[in-house]
Amino acid sequence: MTSITEGNGPDGRRGESGGTGTGAPIRLLIADDHPVARDGLSGMLTADPGFEVLGEAADGAEAVRLAQALQPDVILMDLRMPEMDGVTAIAELARRGVSSRVLVLTTYDTDSHVLSAIEAGATGYLLKDAPQAELLRAVRAAARGEAVLSPSVATRLIGRVRSPDAGPLSQRELEVLELVAGGSTNREAAARLFVSEATVKTHLLHIYAKLGVSDRAAAVAEAFNRGLLTPSTKRP
C-alpha cells in the first residue's frame, strides 16, 4: 500500500491512468452510514478493475481516521452521518492536509448541503440516483481533480451565483445566530432553545447558505455587516 508523504495529490502520481484499465486502479474509501449503500457501492466498484476499495467508514470521524491511514485517491462521502457529518469530515480532512479528493454522494441536493460541502473542499457532488456509468465516470474525473456535479446540483449552483441572497433569515435562525454571536457553542445554544444539537447544526447550515459563508465566525461577521445583528441585540 502506497502512502503519500509529501502532500502531492492523486494527479501527480497516477491521475491520468486511473480507471482506464491500463494503469494502477483508483484507490477508494467509502463513507456512508448505511451498510446496504456501502455494500452496493463497494460491490459495484470492485467489479471494475479500474477501482480498488481500500476501506469503508460508517461515519465522518471514521472516514477521517481511515483517510489519514489509507490515503485513498478518492473518498465517496455521504453527508448525513451520525457522530460527524460529511461536511464536517470534509473540512477536517482539509484541515489535516489529507490530499484525497472528496466526491460527495448523497440524496440531498438542497442549497445548504451543496454549498457547504463544496465550500468545505469537496471536488464533486453527485446524487445517489445517478446511473452507474455516471458514477464511475465521476470517480475517475474526481481522481484527476476535476469538478463533477450532478445536473441538478450544477443548476442550483448557477442559481446561487445569479442571486446570492437566498432570502431572509427566519426568526429561529436569527435566534440561533444571536446565541452564536454571544459565544454559545452548539451544545449551549441547543440547551437554551431546548432542542437537539443536530437541529442547531441544521439551522447553522441554512444560515451559512443564506449568508454565503462557511463558518460560524463569518456568519456572525456577515450578519453584523448586513445589519441583521446589532451590538445591542439582546434576547428577550
Next chain:
Amino acid sequence: MSRSPSCAPRRRLANVGKHASATQVGLTLSYMEDEVAVDVRDDGMGFYPAGLALSADGGGFGLTAMRQRVERLSGTLEIESETGAGTAISACVPAPLVEELRQGQT
C-alpha cells in the same frame, strides 16, 4: 407511511414519561426551506448513547424502529444524551416528502 412523522415523537414522549424522570419535555417542530425537524428534548436523567450507537442497527429500546421509520423517509434520526443531562432526539426529513405526505392525507 403517512403516520410516520407523528409516530416517532409520540413514542418518544411515552418513553420520557416512563423512564426519564424528567420535569420538562419540549416538542419542537422546525420548518426550514428544504427540511423539517422534529425534536423531543427532556431534562431527565439521560443515558449513555454510545452504548446504543455501537450496535450497527442503531440501538434498542424502540429506537431501531424509530430510526427505520425516519430513514424510510430519507430522513435522519439523531440521539443525543448524557447521563444526568437529559436526552434529545431529533428526526429530520426532507421537506418535499412532508409535502407529499400532507397531500396524501387530504
